[in-house]
Amino acid sequence: MAEFLQFFFSGITVGAVYAMVALGFTIIYNASEVINFAQGEFVMIGGMTSVFLLSAGLPLPLAIALAVAIAVAVGIALNVLAIEPARGASVVTLIIITIGASILLRGLAQIVFDRQFHTLPAFSGETPITIGGAALQPQALWVLGGALVVVLALGWFFTRTLMGKAMRATAHNRLAAQLAGINVRFVLMLSFALSAAIGAVAGVLVTPITLTSYDAGAMLALKGFAAAILGGMGSAAGAVAGGLLVGIAEAMGAGYISSDYKDAVAFVIILLVLFFLPRGLFGGKSVERV
Amino acid sequence: MPLPPRRWLDDPRRGGLAALALILAMLPLVLSNRFHFDVAIHVGLAAIAVIGLNLLIGYAGQISLGHAGFFGLGAYGSAVLSGTHGWPPLLALLASALAVATLAFLVGRPILRLRGHYLAMATLGMGLLIFMVITNERAITGGPDGMSVPGLSLFGYALGSRDKGAWYALVAVLLLVAVWLALNLIDSPVGRALRALHASEVAATVGGVDVAQHKLIVFVVSAVYASVAGSLSAHYGGFITPDAVGFLHSIELVTMVVLGGMASTYGAIVGAAVLVALPQFLTAFHDYEPVLLGAILIACMIFLRRGLLPGVLDLVRARRP
Numbered sequence: 285m286a287e288f289l290q291f292f293f294s295g296i297t298v299g300a301v302y303a304m305v306a307l308g309f310t311i312i313y314n315a316s317e318v319i320n321f322a323q324g325e326f327v328m329i330g331g332m333t334s335v336f337l338l339s340a341g342l343p344l345p346l347a348i349a350l351a352v353a354i355a356v357a358v359g360i361a362l363n364v365l366a367i368e369p370a371r372g373a374s375v376v377t378l379i380i381i382t383i384g385a386s387i388l389l390r391g392l393a394q395i396v397f398d399r400q401f402h403t404l405p406a407f408s409g410e411t412p413i414t415i416g417g418a419a420l421q422p423q424a425l426w427v428l429g430g431a432l433v434v435v436l437a438l439g440w441f442f443t444r445t446l447m448g449k450a451m452r453a454t455a456h457n458r459l460a461a462q463l464a465g466i467n468v469r470f471v472l473m474l475s476f477a478l479s480a481a482i483g484a485v486a487g488v489l490v491t492p493i494t495l496t497s498y499d500a501g502a503m504l505a506l507k508g509f510a511a512a513i514l515g516g517m518g519s520a521a522g523a524v525a526g527g528l529l530v531g532i533a534e535a536m537g538a539g540y541i542s543s544d545y546k547d548a549v550a551f552v553i554i555l556l557v558l559f560f561l562p563r564g565l566f567g568g569k570s571v572e573r574v
Numbered sequence: 575m576p577l578p579p580r581r582w583l584d585d586p587r588r589g590g591l592a593a594l595a596l597i598l599a600m601l602p603l604v605l606s607n608r609f610h611f612d613v614a615i616h617v618g619l620a621a622i623a624v625i626g627l628n629l630l631i632g633y634a635g636q637i638s639l640g641h642a643g644f645f646g647l648g649a650y651g652s653a654v655l656s657g658t659h660g661w662p663p664l665l666a667l668l669a670s671a672l673a674v675a676t677l678a679f680l681v682g683r684p685i686l687r688l689r690g691h692y693l694a695m696a697t698l699g700m701g702l703l704i705f706m707v708i709t710n711e712r713a714i715t716g717g718p719d720g721m722s723v724p725g726l727s728l729f730g731y732a733l734g735s736r737d738k739g740a741w742y743a744l745v746a747v748l749l750l751v752a753v754w755l756a757l758n759l760i761d762s763p764v765g766r767a768l769r770a771l772h773a774s775e776v777a778a779t780v781g782g783v784d785v786a787q788h789k790l791i792v793f794v795v796s797a798v799y800a801s802v803a804g805s806l807s808a809h810y811g812g813f814i815t816p817d818a819v820g821f822l823h824s825i826e827l828v829t830m831v832v833l834g835g836m837a838s839t840y841g842a843i844v845g846a847a848v849l850v851a852l853p854q855f856l857t858a859f860h861d862y863e864p865v866l867l868g869a870i871l872i873a874c875m876i877f878l879r880r881g882l883l884p885g886v887l888d889l890v891r892a893r894r895p
Contacts, residue, residue, distance in 0.1 A: 319691055369876045375690060376637055376836075380829050381875045388868025395861055506702070506821065513695040544710040551699040558696050559684040 286417030291539040292532065293415075297424040297493065299531020300431035301327070304486035305508025306515065306523035307438065308479035314455035314518055315475035318367060318378050322386040323508055324501030325393075326483025329355045331496035332393060334488050335402040344404075352484040358389070359480025363473050386501065393498035406492040423492045430489045434482055435524055442520070451475065455518070503547070510554050516564030525565065529553070587757045590840060594753060598746040602739070611738035613851055618745035619807045621846035622752045624830040625839055626799020629756060631828065632837035633765065634792045635772035636686060637694050640701025641827050644797040646819025647674050648804030650708055650715055653723040653814055658714075663726050667805040671798050678797035679790065686789040698821070705819045720815030723808045733809075741810060748806070749843070752799065756839050759795065768792055800827075833874055835881025844883045 305323055312320045330351050337347035366381050373381075407426050412419035442448040454461040454471045462468050487496065494500075511530045515522025530550045537549030557565065605611050627641050651670025655661040661669070685696045708715050715721060726733040726744075733740050759765050767788045771778040775785050808814045817823065826849060834845025852870065856863045878885055 313691075319694070366872050366876070370879075373875065373879055374836075375694075376631065376828065376832055377875045377879060379637075379639075379694065380825070380832055381872050383825050384868045384871030384875065386868070387864050387871070391862070391864030391866075391868060395865070502821075506698070510695065510699065513692060517691050545706060548703055548706045551702050555685075555696060555699050555703075558688055558692055562688050562692060564692070 289416045289418035291535045293418055293420050293424060295532035295535030296528060297427050299528035300427050301486050301490045302507050302511045302530050303524045303527025304431055304434055304482050305504055306511035306527045307520060308483045309508055309512040310518060310520050310523045311475045311479045315451060315472050321382040321505050322362060322389060323479065323483055324505030325386050325389040326355050326359060326480045327487035327504050328393060328496060328501035329358060330484025330487030331491040332397050335404055336397055348488050351488060352481055355480045355484035356477045359476040360473055363476040390499055397498055399498060401495045401497045403495045404491045421493060427489045430485060434485065507550060510550055513564055514554050514557055516566035519566040522564060522566035591754060595750055608738050611742055613854055615741050615745050615810060617847045617850045618749045619803050620830065620850050621749055621843040623800045623803035623827055624842040624846045625752050625756050626796040627827050628831045628839060628842045629792050630796040631831050633760060633772060634768040634789060636789060638697040639694050639824050640697040641800050642819050642823035643701035643704035644674050644800035645804035646708060647704060648801030649808035649814050649818055652805035652808050653721055654714060657724050663809055664728055667802065670805055671801045674801035675794050675798050678794045682790045682793040686793060701824050702821060705816060708819050709816045718816060720813055722813050726809035753839055764788060764791060829871060833881060835884035838881060838883050841881050841883035
């Protein structure tokens, strides 16, 4: 039981990060139908920038705030320089553009920063909390709490504010939203800013546990995309559930089956789910209009 | 719909193929050193895989983000069978291609029911799973360190990877065969069915096309193209690592298709040529290589959406009376 709990704790922590990455995918997808494979790079930028600002002598809270701000700036730049000019391009073309952006950002990171692994000090000590015989890092609570705050804040934003409602309207029907006076270009920009901020927050929170490096984003993007698809592309609740599921499945797979194949577990599950539910867990029934 | 009669030179199966054969025959006059030949051979091998993938993406409109998996299975199949087990390379190549075709046939039906981003995810997952198996089964594949592959020998004639001239000739002939087969497929009833289901699956079904069956056919064909290209690359390079199977290689293949021009078989060769040659020039920029590569990818996709070859051909056709 203690063993199971231990795997569960590590799974849910990683899962919370995947959930935040998947939320980033979902927000951009809903605003623009773009799958942003550079999403993992926002996580990397959040982690790496705060590490370097901290070592430059800034206090941790300020370093974190600046790191998130920089990630947001990168997100907006990505939208303005690469996504907006390609409006109306095919799905494949847009996928290649965002992958090009992720290669570019990774390349920039290894020039601006370096090729080493880095970590941040844990926010509130490293003394593990023991629950049912399993150890839980205090930093894991920060990750889980952070993910919860992000989810609640997004829920409030999308249901209670005018701007959030405008974003949902745009996701539902771009043209109708435009006719109703919504500035859809601003919505698109906001979606990139929001996704980048969420990614950067995830990166800052998880760096004390998993370390970070210039190429940490690549696998995170794939896992986040997998989580978003598992939940059903476009569904925010699905993204969170998908992220947690992928994280837990991975930890259980690594613990009980083989750590070599820990990454494989998530993808096997996704293939099986897609074979039986072609639109993911929360994607609804597939309907085609003719 | 009867196609309008084409002029001989405009017919891709005659004029186009003749032009390609001429270019391939003349190219050695320009290639001045071994390095140039090496790049040309790599372009040819990549082009074979890309022509197959173009059938799937460009003509049938189905995306695959896992084609490096098939490429890698071909490469490792050849490496293991001919290296570890001492099979004749040609037999190893055919056996690998058969195994890949079987795998594509088995996974193709459930995967190809998916659409859009779900299909992208499923093919991506399939490619990653193949990558993970190859990376983790160290006893068979050498793991992340890779494994060496014996040289190619055909009917008793050995082709070392230093034999640039002979390799060039072999790859050139195979490229012509690959193009010829692809063009024939495109102009066959299967090809017409693929274009029909690309435009609308519902309309194609109503028109009597077995959509699932045709998607599966083109998926298997494109997987075999990738497998053969993989086997040959392994023999030519003499050494393979899991990089050949990785996600980035899958993306490179898709980019070659889009860059050359979707649904343009000759464009596939142009796309392969640009993307294989580009990093060779970019190595001069050392640390800035990935930055430039990313920027060039983005710029090409924004400014050349129809791809290089169709874009240029449109310009030429527009000028003709």
